[in-house]
Amino acid sequence: MSRFLFPRWSNAVLPLVAVGGAIAPLYIVFLIAYAWSPKTIEVGYKPAQPVPYSHALHVGQLGLDCRYCHTTVDRAAHASVPATQTCMNCHTQVQKDSPRLKPVRESYESGRSVLWTRVHDLPDYSYFDHSAHVNRGVSCVECHGRIDQMEVVQKAAPMSMGWCLECHRNPTDNLRPLDRITQLSWDQRTEMTAEEREALKKLYHINPSENCSTCHR
Amino acid sequence: MSASSSMQGHSVPASGMDNTVESPGQRAPLVLGTGDFHTVTNQVCRVTEHPNVPMAWYIAFGVSLALLGGLGVAVTYLIFTGVGVWGLNNPVMWAFDITNFVFWVGIGHAGTLISAILFLFRQKWRTGINRFAEAMTIFAVICAGLFPGIHVGRVWFAYWLFPIPNQMEMWPQFRSPLLWDVFAVGTYFTVSLVFWYIGLIPDLATLRDRAKGTIQQFAYGLFALGWRGSARHWHRYEVAYLLLAALATPLVLSVHSVVSFDFAVSQLPGWHTTIFPPYFVAGAIFSGFAMVASLAVPARELFGLKDIITMRHLDNMNKVILVTGCMVGYAYSMEFFIAWYSGAPYEQFAFINRAFGQYWWAYWIMVSCNVITPQLFWFKKVRTSIPAMFILSLFVNVGMWFERFVIIVSSLANDFLPSSWDQFIPTWVDIATMLGAFGLFGVLFLLFCRYLPMIAIAEVKGVMPEASPHWEGYAKGHGSHGHGSHGHHGGAPAGSQPALQDPRTGQP
Numbered sequence: 001m002s003r004f005l006f007p008r009w010s011n012a013v014l015p016l017v018a019v020g021g022a023i024a025p026l027y028i029v030f031l032i033a034y035a036w037s038p039k040t041i042e043v044g045y046k047p048a049q050p051v052p053y054s055h056a057l058h059v060g061q062l063g064l065d066c067r068y069c070h071t072t073v074d075r076a077a078h079a080s081v082p083a084t085q086t087c088m089n090c091h092t093q094v095q096k097d098s099p100r101l102k103p104v105r106e107s108y109e110s111g112r113s114v115l116w117t118r119v120h121d122l123p124d125y126s127y128f129d130h131s132a133h134v135n136r137g138v139s140c141v142e143c144h145g146r147i148d149q150m151e152v153v154q155k156a157a158p159m160s161m162g163w164c165l166e167c168h169r170n171p172t173d174n175l176r177p178l179d180r181i182t183q184l185s186w187d188q189r190t191e192m193t194a195e196e197r198e199a200l201k202k203l204y205h206i207n208p209s210e211n212c213s214t215c216h217r
Numbered sequence: 218m219s220a221s222s223s224m225q226g227h228s229v230p231a232s233g234m235d236n237t238v239e240s241p242g243q244r245a246p247l248v249l250g251t252g253d254f255h256t257v258t259n260q261v262c263r264v265t266e267h268p269n270v271p272m273a274w275y276i277a278f279g280v281s282l283a284l285l286g287g288l289g290v291a292v293t294y295l296i297f298t299g300v301g302v303w304g305l306n307n308p309v310m311w312a313f314d315i316t317n318f319v320f321w322v323g324i325g326h327a328g329t330l331i332s333a334i335l336f337l338f339r340q341k342w343r344t345g346i347n348r349f350a351e352a353m354t355i356f357a358v359i360c361a362g363l364f365p366g367i368h369v370g371r372v373w374f375a376y377w378l379f380p381i382p383n384q385m386e387m388w389p390q391f392r393s394p395l396l397w398d399v400f401a402v403g404t405y406f407t408v409s410l411v412f413w414y415i416g417l418i419p420d421l422a423t424l425r426d427r428a429k430g431t432i433q434q435f436a437y438g439l440f441a442l443g444w445r446g447s448a449r450h451w452h453r454y455e456v457a458y459l460l461l462a463a464l465a466t467p468l469v470l471s472v473h474s475v476v477s478f479d480f481a482v483s484q485l486p487g488w489h490t491t492i493f494p495p496y497f498v499a500g501a502i503f504s505g506f507a508m509v510a511s512l513a514v515p516a517r518e519l520f521g522l523k524d525i526i527t528m529r530h531l532d533n534m535n536k537v538i539l540v541t542g543c544m545v546g547y548a549y550s551m552e553f554f555i556a557w558y559s560g561a562p563y564e565q566f567a568f569i570n571r572a573f574g575q576y577w578w579a580y581w582i583m584v585s586c587n588v589i590t591p592q593l594f595w596f597k598k599v600r601t602s603i604p605a606m607f608i609l610s611l612f613v614n615v616g617m618w619f620e621r622f623v624i625i626v627s628s629l630a631n632d633f634l635p636s637s638w639d640q641f642i643p644t645w646v647d648i649a650t651m652l653g654a655f656g657l658f659g660v661l662f663l664l665f666c667r668y669l670p671m672i673a674i675a676e677v678k679g680v681m682p683e684a685s686p687h688w689e690g691y692a693k694g695h696g697s698h699g700h701g702s703h704g705h706h707g708g709a710p711a712g713s714q715p716a717l718q719d720p721r722t723g724q725p
Contacts, residue, residue, distance in 0.1 A: 004425055004438025033382035162386035 038158040046154035047117040050103045059184070060148040066140055066182040073140075074181075077129040081116055084108050119153050120144070126161075127217045134182075136204045137175040141184040142167070148184045164215070168208040175200045236529040237601055247342055247680045250524035254678050257525065261420075261672045262427055264520045271519050274663060281659030288653020291646045292367055300370045302646045309629045309641040313651055314368035315479075316621040320504070321361035321654065322402060322476055323497070323617065326469055327505020328354025329409060332416070333465035336458075344676040345530045348420075349516065349665070350509045351413040356661040357508070358406045360654045365398070367650075394478035401475035405468050412461040418444050419454065420670040473501040480624065486567035487628030490555070496548035500617060503541035503587070507613035510534050514607045516666060525672050528601050535600040538613060542591035545620075549588065567628060575640060576627040579619050586616025 034040055058064045066073065069086055073079035084107040091101055107114045122128055134140065140147065145156025157163060167174055175197050176188040188197060200206075236245040248257065295302050305312055328350040335343035366375045378399045380389050389396040422444035425437035444450060474494035481493040490496075510531065517526040556568040572580050590612050593599045600606065626641050643651075665671070682688050 004434045004441075006438075006443045029381050032376060037384040039384065158384065160384035162384050165386050 038160040055147045055150050073130045074134050079130045126215045139181050142174045172197045237532045261674050278663045281656045284652050284656025287649040291649035304642045304644045312641045313647040314364045318364035319621040320618050321357045323501035323504045324357040324508045325354035326501035329469045333462045336462045341680040345526045348673040349671050352665045354409050360658050394482045397475045401472045405472045419675040473497045486563040499541050499544035504617035506537045507610040510610035532600050535594045539594040546588035570631050571627045579623050583619040586612040
């Protein structure tokens with residue numbers, strides 16, 4: 001009678017199999033909870049752009065207001081990317097022969113847009129309104145980070161549903177006076193007391209909804 | 218069944234003995250023929266070892282495979298297109314999908330009842346049918362699990378069914394029976410699978426020891442987990458088996474109760490009914506036993522197992538079908554009584570509409586197959602007639618499928634608001650998916666029949682007279698030689714365990 005027998009070394013493998021089997025479900029949970037999260041895979045996304053436009057230079061050093069380029073941010077859901085004309089307002093005079101601005105000049109002559117690479121791309125099924133936020137005391141910096149220090153724009157926050165909900169559940173700390181909205185270096189957490197922020201919440205009638213249909217319309 | 222003659226080979230033909238007769242003071246034999254332990258081993262193992270498979274197996278496998286292919290096409294089309302390819306509409310947002318789910322989950326319950334509850338109640342006749350009833354349970358739950366997975370539409374989000382921390386900070390609704398369902402069916406599948414596998418180990422060792430080919434020796438040997446049939450092995454096996462039986466027992470009642478909550482917890486007339494949990498459990502066991510009978514009848518013919526799955530087993534199953542069929546019939550009538558007694562017009566309308574509305578035909582198919590035709594099982598002639606019981610069991614399968622269809626679709630189609638009433642008409646995708654689930658089940662079950670022991674060899678031996686220490690054969694010296702007395706646990710090396718200590722023989 002021939003039979004299959006487990007070799008002796010299989011006794012040593014057995015505990016490993018048992019431990020592996022016990023850990024496997026936890027590992028799957030960990031994968032879903034952490035590895036699939038935008039916090040892990042999207043924060044820090046920093047694509048190369050056709051023009052090496054530096055926010056650190058234009059905003060941080062020269063002090064351009066966000067709204068000079070992103071003109072619709074306080075009036076519409078979408079914060080527009082500036083037309084080439086906006087760049088050429090200055091660059092017909094300043095650095096007008098710089099080789100780094102070649103795509104901008106080409107765009108200006110041909111009338112075709114510069115093909116910027118989108119950094120922040122919310123899914124189509126989620127509705128987000130920029131004007132609703134910046135007109136109610138939520139600064140650009142709360143979501144986009146210190147753009148004024150970025151040579152190349154990168155994604156500063158996960159922009160996951162859970163991350164949105166964190167603020168919708170507890171908005172007070174993220175509120176500031178409207179005249180400071182685009183002042184990225186200013187921080188209401190150090191410049192204002194909690195009572196003052198709480199007062200802002202009342203003043204602006206901040207009552208953020210957690211209803212599904214608020215964002216998934 | 219001419220093709221099966223090659224399989225039967227040297228088997229002992231079913232003896233003419235009628236073991237359905239109850240004679241006082243004497244237990245009816247559960248294994249017929251002149252068989253000793255070795256004959257039983259041979260009869261069961263021959264199915265997996267014989268190179269020639271009956272033609273009927275190939276035909277059934279081909280048909281099942283074709284249906285499974287249809288399932289693949291239908292599900293792929295569904296996934297790439299969306300649930301709109303089904304005939305669902307508003308208000309009928311559940312139809313074939315959930316009908317099939319409840320049908321298949323219900324089928325599984327007979328396997329657990331046979332393997333766990335009948336074990337705890339020492340119903341020895343269970344040993345002849347428990348192995349493939351448990352296999353049926355597992356395959357049925359696999360078929361059932363398919364439907365909630367695909368009916369959510371975006372199957373890549375099916376993991377949302379489980380409470381796993383995620384970037385959305387979203388959790389399933391813990392107050393919803395749909396989540397309880399996930400836990401109930403998940404637990405059910407896990408426990409059934411472990412229970413089935415533990416029971417298989419001694420028999421896998423038997424197959425390993427008999428296997429001629431290296432691949433078979435390795436494959437069976439791997440899954441036999443080094444079983445050698447020592448007394449310590451048997452002791453631990455028995456403890457584990459008993460504990461798992463105790464663990465599986467509440468599941469027989471809980472799983473289909475929870476499935477019924479999917480309906481009973483809602484507010485819809487026709488669903489919002491307190492009788493649902495016991496009614497669903499009875500229906501599940503009813504349909505499950507019918508499915509076991511539908512499978513056992515051809516299997517015992519085809520693979521020459523008439524001495525082990527005897528007429529007494531079939532008779533017993535038919536009695537269970539009769540009893541549970543009556544319970545289901547009682548529930549049907551009680552639903553109507555309560556609808557009248559409640560005085561709620563919507564409730565009354567739901568039931569009148571069920572019997573005489575647009576789905577009247579489905580309702581009366583259900584009543585005919587589930588309540589009327591099983592009454593024939595009052596007659597012993599019918600209970601012991603192979604063609605009659607096969608046809609009646611198929612009727613029950615049809616009837617129980619329609620029961621779920623009637624409950625789900627007729628209640629949804631005509632809800633509170635007449636302006637939203639609609640009719641459900643299945644599309645080809647609905648039908649291909651329904652048939653495909655039968656194909657999936659058939660493929661799995663036929664592979665099981667071919668490659669695993671269909672009968673719990675070790676357990677059947679425990680209910681044979683030879684297993685008793687007082688067996689007269691020992692006095693006559695029959696047991697002292699040959700293959701009868703030792704090695705009957707398959708993996709046990711010859712003589713390592715005396716036959717007298719078979720752990721299944723707790724009682725004379």
